[in-house]
Amino acid sequence: MLRARDSIGMVDREARGRLLIAGSVALLGAAMLLSLSVGPTGITLASLPRVLVALFTGSDDAAVAREYLVLVDLRLPRTLLGAFVGASLAVAGAMMQGLFRNPLADPGLIGVSSGAALAAVATIALGNTFAAPWVKIFGVYALPFAAFFGGLAATFVLVSVAGRHGQLMVGTLLLAGIAIGALAGALTGLLSYTSDDRELRDLTLWSMGSLSGASWPKVIATLPFAVAVALAVPRLVRGLNGFLLGEAEAFHMGIDVEATKRLAIAISAAAVGAAVAVAGVVGFVGIVIPHVIRLIAGPDHRFVLPAGALLGAALVLVADVAARMIVRPAELPLGIIMAAIGAPVFLHLVTRRGIGGVE
Amino acid sequence: MRSLRHSARIMATLAFAAVVSGASVPATRAATVTDAAGRKVEVVDTSNILSIGGDITEILYSLGLEAKIIGVDATSQFPAEALKQKTNVGYLRALSTEGVLSIAPHLIIASASAGPPEVVKALKQTSVPYLEVEDGHSPEGVVEKVRFVAQVLDVSAEGDKLARQIESEFKALAERRGKIGKRSRAVFILGAQSGRVTVGGSGTSADAIFKLAGLDNVAASVNGYKPVVDEALVEMMPDVIVTMRRSSGTHDIDKVMGMPGMQSTPAGRANRAVVMDGLYLLGFGPRTPAAALDLMRQVYSDSAASGSTK
Known part of the structure; x- marks a missing residue:
């Protein structure tokens, strides 16, 4: 279990935390530059000045037009969305771990992932029959929208089931979350059982995650969520730090525990719902990134949340660069890369340093 | 910004021809084609084709146009040399926009089942002509595919020959079927x-x-x-x-x-x-x-x- 224990070494952790955030900013900056500069076309950021000049002078150079297309219409939205996905998943993971006081908690526990998966699978499997009107209205965005609302709907169901007398019982929430996840999983299984060969292929690809559909409309659609997460994080730091000591202790510290729980759940659901909508199922980030930060700087959410956002974004971007380069001009699913590069590093850290926050 | 993007669409075909293929002389022909999705597409240059779909690749090879193909998708398994000699852009339901553009095709002929939808949408918005072909699980469908591809590539005579040959084979098949x-x-x-x-x-x-x-x-x-x-x-x-x-x-x-x-x-x-x-x-x-x-x-x-x- 996580615990903000020692007062010895507190100063040390404070310094390490600040250093970590500074380092994370630098890492994310480097990852974004890498993501903008690397791709199968071989166009790099060296073309950027030309593109910018052309933008203002209205140049008609065809080569510049192609560079503009790749840099501005393909890689820039992809980089922004990758950063958003990584940051959202890591922050949501850190929040859930703080809320449930369990380092293995992830947003899946509040039903958002299973709800999103169910809605996405329904869109793929029923896209030609029952869900045809939905697909017709939203076109290529039918699946992302469905995933987002599915995630939110599942979370809403869970919160209404687990809430009693205006209170959210963390234990009930956890168990009800497992039950709702199982139910959504069963329905997802039923839908994939009745899917045909091609639909199954699509389902498999979606469940491995990818940023290949990145576009400016998607960036604009995720912007409100990015802003909401950024605004909510500072408000949650004190509450989640109180939770590290226990719910009763937090209450006695004068923290509004119910408000903290509701805000953390709402923000996680929105962030993960939007991330799943953009990139499909991308596992791993939500558990591993907060954990690595706790290993380095301890469980203080003043560091875990912002550094989580920065490092989560950096990890997804680096993984995505690998995804587009390894088998170019084809593309590997993001989830495969992430687990392949992240899991060994994580294993190394855990076996060397012990479980963060417990030690 | 708008005007640049607009002109980008019009010009990138020329860009690809000029910048990428360099010395090779583009097979230039300006024609407007209506594809299976009902889009009117301007086809200027039919060299450097990206073929997405096993049936389409097979038709291109049957028409003797393999020299014009620069890339195929992972389902293009016949003839076997297609995947060996041409760049493989991956499985047809999991294409990558920049990956496809990186091989600099002048023309994309793709099965209607190509995906994911966002990538297909993005590719249709680039200046590279993107032609969609129906899967056509019938004798008429096969013949139509052959005629369409041949017409786009300005080899209607060869296409007609192949289409007639396929038609007569289907006819012979129907006769045999009648004797069962x-x-x-x-x-x-x-x-x-x-x-x-x-x-x-x-x-x-x-x-x-x-x-x-x-x-x-x-x-x-x-x-x-x-x-x-x-x-x-x-x-x-x-x-x-x-x-x-x-x-x-x-x-x-x-x-x-x-x-x-x-x-x-x-x-x-x-x-x-x-x-x-x-x-x-x-x-x-x-x-x-x-x-x-x-x-x-x-x-x-x-x-x-x-x-x-x-």
Whole structure:
């Protein structure tokens, strides 16, 4: 279990935390530059000045037009969305771990992932029959929208089931979350059982995650969520730090525990719902990134949340660069890369340093 | 910004020709083509084609246009040299926008099942002409695909020749089909996993090839490729089991024949199974009449169909 224990070494952790955030900013900056500069076309950021000049002078150079297309219409939205996905998943993971006081908690526990998966699978499997009107209205965005609302709907169901007398019982929430996840999983299984060969292929690809559909409309659609997460994080730091000591202790510290729980759940659901909508199922980030930060700087959410956002974004971007380069001009699913590069590093850290926050 | 993006669309074709292909002289012809999605697409340059879909690649090779292909997708497994000699842009349902653009095609001819939808949408918005082709699981569909591709590439004469040849093969096939006495009841099995087989129901390419080969599809009550339990398969009482050999060379016929209850079906008792290459059997390209005839001969080996062959 996580615990903000020692007062010895507190100063040390404070310094390490600040250093970590500074380092994370630098890492994310480097990852974004890498993501903008690397791709199968071989166009790099060296073309950027030309593109910018052309933008203002209205140049008609065809080569510049192609560079503009790749840099501005393909890689820039992809980089922004990758950063958003990584940051959202890591922050949501850190929040859930703080809320449930369990380092293995992830947003899946509040039903958002299973709800999103169910809605996405329904869109793929029923896209030609029952869900045809939905697909017709939203076109290529039918699946992302469905995933987002599915995630939110599942979370809403869970919160209404687990809430009693205006209170959210963390234990009930956890168990009800497992039950709702199982139910959504069963329905997802039923839908994939009745899917045909091609639909199954699509389902498999979606469940491995990818940023290949990145576009400016998607960036604009995720912007409100990015802003909401950024605004909510500072408000949650004190509450989640109180939770590290226990719910009763937090209450006695004068923290509004119910408000903290509701805000953390709402923000996680929105962030993960939007991330799943953009990139499909991308596992791993939500558990591993907060954990690595706790290993380095301890469980203080003043560091875990912002550094989580920065490092989560950096990890997804680096993984995505690998995804587009390894088998170019084809593309590997993001989830495969992430687990392949992240899991060994994580294993190394855990076996060397012990479980963060417990030690 | 708008004007630049707009001009980008118009000009990038020229850009690709000028910047990428360098010395090679582009085959220039300006024509407006209406594709299967109903989009009017300006085709300027037909060198450097990216072919997405096994059937389309096969048609391009049959028309002798392989020199114009620079890239294919992972389903383009016939002829075998396609995947060896051309750049592979990956599985047709999992394309990458920048990946596709990186091989600098001057023209993309793609199956209507290409995806994911966002990538196809983005590709259609670039200046590279993107032509969609219907999958066409019928003799008319195959002939139409051939004529469409030939027309786009300005080889209508060759296309006409190939189309006529395919038509006459389908006609000969239909005549043979007419001579079949008692039609065999067959089931197509896509694959078998742990006691569950995936059969080809109505509306599938397997169902379409069965019709051409003069077989009754006993799984017609199922819609699409669907898994069924062993009991349901036994109840279908097939006379013959048809399955496909995957590109890896593997097939599941032994698993199917070993399923409990199979011995009580006519196919199991007589051990009657046909294994054919997946793309050949289900691809609906130029080889489809031959594939249907092949299937017909193997099933009706002891009847009129084989008797009338040379």
